[in-house]
Amino acid sequence: MSDDRIVILAHEKFPDRAKTALGVMRYGDQDVRAVLDRDRAGDRVHDHVPDVADAPIVESFADAYAAADGDVDALYIGIAPIGGGFDESWRSDVEAAIEAGCDVVSGLHYFLNGDEELVALADEHGVDLVDVREPDDDLTVATGASGDVDADVVLTVGTDCSVGKMTASLEIVAAARERGIDAAFVPTGQTGIMIAGWGNPIDRVVSDFTAGAVEDMLVEVGDDHDLLVVEGQGSIIHPAYSAVTCGILHGSMADGLVLCHAAGREAVHGYESFSLPPLADYVDLYEGLAAPVNEASIVAGALNTKDVDDDAAAAEAVTDFGDEAGVPAADPVRDGAGRIVDGIVEAGLGEGTAAADGGVADE
């Protein structure tokens, strides 16, 4: 689905509260023909977000379809209310998309495939309802096969949730490709899956299959690239989400780790009674836990400085973070991920068979 011509629904939330829409526009290969936001209808994307492809912002799917001359393959739900429910004010747009022969792609907790009306309409029009949070039902336990793929595997690991692991992963892939490395992104969460157009939602699979669901993806694409960058989730010391983090670490059998942190974060987000340990403890924990399955070092660091207003202060925070972790570091959004790719390459990763054979970057 990553080559689709798409319309993104972001009613009343574009751009600041439309994380999925912005992620797809910034990092996806999709051709975004229009954005639905009834509050900003008549504006252009570039009026609000200058660094992505421009497109009209319109009031309804009918307007978007007309603006795109009918060249639309899919409607993406690009926003999520708290709780991940389906807002009934979206229904007329979703129905119009189905009636126009478009697939509908959603990362909501609410499954479109559980909505009898939408399912009946989709059947009638021969289109797919894609719930990216619904795991494949053929997933199973890991076998250790991730260790056999041709690609080198880098995993972003965090000091906490919401420190920018997905963004860091995508920026690393972009920077590696600019350097001629055949790199690919391996998504593990719903936004990453909507951007990449494939993937298993690791936090929704049966817990016994956590590592297996990662392995399933690595086996699928691991022989087609020189470097896979796996989107990490949570943190290994998170009171609620560490299971997912641990399963991704062992399921990916990563060769290198990129430690991601948010400047100024001192306690677990939403669990403020739990303090974050020193960075050195994370290095020991992630490397120590990885080693019995596959030796892996922290090879670079990504610091999210979005809460640091001043460029000089942000640069200083990045320098301090890299010094403390003992690896090359950058804020991938402010600085690009060049220095992070330096760390990956210095560790001998990403220079695989295909590159040695003169293979070119996969775009």
Add this chain to the structure above:
Amino acid sequence: MSDDRIVILAHEKFPDRAKTALGVMRYGDQDVRAVLDRDRAGDRVHDHVPDVADAPIVESFADAYAAADGDVDALYIGIAPIGGGFDESWRSDVEAAIEAGCDVVSGLHYFLNGDEELVALADEHGVDLVDVREPDDDLTVATGASGDVDADVVLTVGTDCSVGKMTASLEIVAAARERGIDAAFVPTGQTGIMIAGWGNPIDRVVSDFTAGAVEDMLVEVGDDHDLLVVEGQGSIIHPAYSAVTCGILHGSMADGLVLCHAAGREAVHGYESFSLPPLADYVDLYEGLAAPVNEASIVAGALNTKDVDDDAAAAEAVTDFGDEAGVPAADPVRDGAGRIVDGIVEAGLGEGTAAADGGVADE
């Protein structure tokens, strides 16, 4: 369901290949009225297993019902074929039990509640089909509430799968109760759940809810006892199952850990290309990973010596294991769990409010 008068189905597998049946008979509070095994009909349980309550072994549910004078509340499925399927040769017994007004309790992967014929029959007779592997649908993410329960929490952690964590946990509870400590077992797997009569099957829950499903149980019983012994799963370095292990570690917020190992085990069971690291590495990993959520030390060790024939060699293996881990150790099956409870008590655990108040052991 733990006070039920029950019949256990173990056709063609009693006792050696009927792990669940034996677990319930050895550790459960259920009153076992008969065992179904068509290959051994006419024998008594004591002909094969001397250290559990005796009962007749019969050919069919009808025979069991007659032998028990109709005093039967439930039929337990006490065996599992490879793959966890439902053997059609059991159907007549299951139907007879339902028709006699009995609930049916199963730990199979195959859900009785997904079998239309059995569901219809159960509805007709007003009985419950209990699939212990099917998680509650109201589970959610952990909040950190395990840290607030009155009981001290001990978790069995392993060097690998299948090293005897469930048995160790149950023996620790038994030995603690003998010492007057109000201890309770917190099950996390299907056999443990059938023995205890309650619990969440942690390996089947949504991965994001792994820790939350443990917390849910601890909150339910944590203020009613002085010591909770949580059944661990897998191992923190297991290539496939470490996610479940990590979620239980952080979800339980354990105060003390009992390290479980099988004598002679050198590689991951079923994943023999992965060597087990030295015991000291496990101590560092489990304690290091626990600390940011709740400080916990390895306070005792349980060594499974079932593959060691000679008592003297087994005793030596236990001594070596305890010395290497630096804690009191025992084989809970060969020796009982007294020395393990020593380690727990020496760490200051299990002597809670109720004991200080002169509370008596909960049997």
